[in-house]
Amino acid sequence: MEFLDLKKQYRLHQAAFDTAVAEVMASGRFIFGPKVEQLELDLAAYCGVGQAIGVASGTDAILISLLALGVKPGDEVVCPSFTFIGTTEMVSLIGAVPIMIDVEPVGLTMDPDKLAGAIGPKTVGLIGVDLYGQCAQWEAIEALAKEKGLWVMEDAAQSFGAERNGRMAGAFGDLAVTSFFPSKPLGCYGDGGMVFTDNPDLAAKLKALRNHGDLGRYQHQYIGTNARLDAIQAAVLLAKMGFFPEEIRRRQEIGQRYGDAFAAVDGVEPVQLLDGNDTVYAQYTIRTRNRDGLAEYLGERGVPTAIHYPVPVHCQPVYEGLDLARGDMSQSEAASREVLSLPMHPYLEAGDQDAVVEAIAAFCRSEGAV
Numbered sequence: 001m002e003f004l005d006l007k008k009q010y011r012l013h014q015a016a017f018d019t020a021v022a023e024v025m026a027s028g029r030f031i032f033g034p035k036v037e038q039l040e041l042d043l044a045a046y047c048g049v050g051q052a053i054g055v056a057s058g059t060d061a062i063l064i065s066l067l068a069l070g071v072k073p074g075d076e077v078v079c080p081s082f083t084f085i086g087t088t089e090m091v092s093l094i095g096a097v098p099i100m101i102d103v104e105p106v107g108l109t110m111d112p113d114k115l116a117g118a119i120g121p122k123t124v125g126l127i128g129v130d131l132y133g134q135c136a137q138w139e140a141i142e143a144l145a146k147e148k149g150l151w152v153m154e155d156a157a158q159s160f161g162a163e164r165n166g167r168m169a170g171a172f173g174d175l176a177v178t179s180f181f182p183s184k185p186l187g188c189y190g191d192g193g194m195v196f197t198d199n200p201d202l203a204a205k206l207k208a209l210r211n212h213g214d215l216g217r218y219q220h221q222y223i224g225t226n227a228r229l230d231a232i233q234a235a236v237l238l239a240k241m242g243f244f245p246e247e248i249r250r251r252q253e254i255g256q257r258y259g260d261a262f263a264a265v266d267g268v269e270p271v272q273l274l275d276g277n278d279t280v281y282a283q284y285t286i287r288t289r290n291r292d293g294l295a296e297y298l299g300e301r302g303v304p305t306a307i308h309y310p311v312p313v314h315c316q317p318v319y320e321g322l323d324l325a326r327g328d329m330s331q332s333e334a335a336s337r338e339v340l341s342l343p344m345h346p347y348l349e350a351g352d353q354d355a356v357v358e359a360i361a362a363f364c365r366s367e368g369a370v
């Protein structure tokens with residue numbers, strides 16, 4: 001059984017992928033060009049935002065977004081502490097300071113009630129994260145940011161394709177970033193990412209920043225970087241968009257099936273949906289008291305699992321002693337001890353899924369219904 005079966009996805013859609021990639025090879029246009037432009041138009045329309053800017057990874061999307069927003073060394077940016085380090089890492093890389101707050105207990109996204117307490121004179125903005133495939137509580141986050149005059153970035157690396165109260169992931173904040181890392185809901189065959197914004201000034205700046213700050217023909221207006229999306233990845237993504245809605249439907253069906261099964265198992269609690277959200281299940285994640293015991297038991301029985309994430313970001317060695325946490329972090333710390341992600345992908349078969357559920361139920365029975 002695979003945690004995520006990308007080989008099967010390729011086998012099933014091989015003709016579409018091979019044709020799209022061969023077109024790029026024959027065209028001789030490997031950087032930018034028509035595939036990248038088409039993808040940007042299609043994904044901006046899909047998310048319902050004005051502009052999309054293709055970049056080389058989700059991490060680059062965060063980096064050039066921070067540069068476009070004018071973040072400087074010493075500035076403070078509020079982030080959730082329960083996320084992938086990519087969210088906070090680029091803040092640190094440019095010399096700004098990620099200030100971390102706790103997450104709410106339902107979907108494990110940034111707790112809007114903890115925001116106000118983390119905002120100080122040096123705060124310039126905040127990055128919220130859509131965890132495991134569902135959106136954060138953006139209305140509350142955006143309202144507070146507006147009141148305080150802060151910018152908002154949506155880290156939608158795990159939620160591309162998800163919806164919240166009728167808006168698509170990628171459409172929140174002043175700008176939103178996503179990742180096309182192969183294991184994300186919309187993954188390419190290498191690294192890739194995108195920034196979405198309705199703000200034409202930010203869009204123009206982002207386009208320059210991803211290409212050495214160049215306004216065109218060696219007019220370098222900003223210090224930027226090379227963060228370009230390549231045409232082969234754009235071609236793969238355009239091919240994937242042809243069946244992405246069907247893949248989301250399958251993920252949701254499989255997620256529902258897990259949820260129904262776990263309702264009858266004492267000792268495991270799937271991460272729940274926040275009001276107003278659907279999810280694209282970037283991960284299917286449960287919480288359980290003896291998480292490490294369960295992971296080991298499943299591993300011995302051929303069920304692959306993963307932990308997203310075993311260490312809250314404010315506890316990572318690189319941030320040790322820096323005093324970046326603000327307030328109580330108990331939800332984030334509890335989640336890092338209890339979460340376990342199970343096999344989840346659009347091609348997971350019912351028999352394999354039943355085997356996952358049965359193994360978990362057997363473990364929970366042996367633990368005496370923890």
Ligand SMILES: *Cc1c(COP(=O)(O)O)cnc(C)c1O
Binds near residue numbers: 086155178181192
């Ligand atoms: C994957 C991920 C990133 C980084 O994306 P890359 O494309 O791997 O650079 C950033 N934030 C979150 C929440 C992620 O899950």
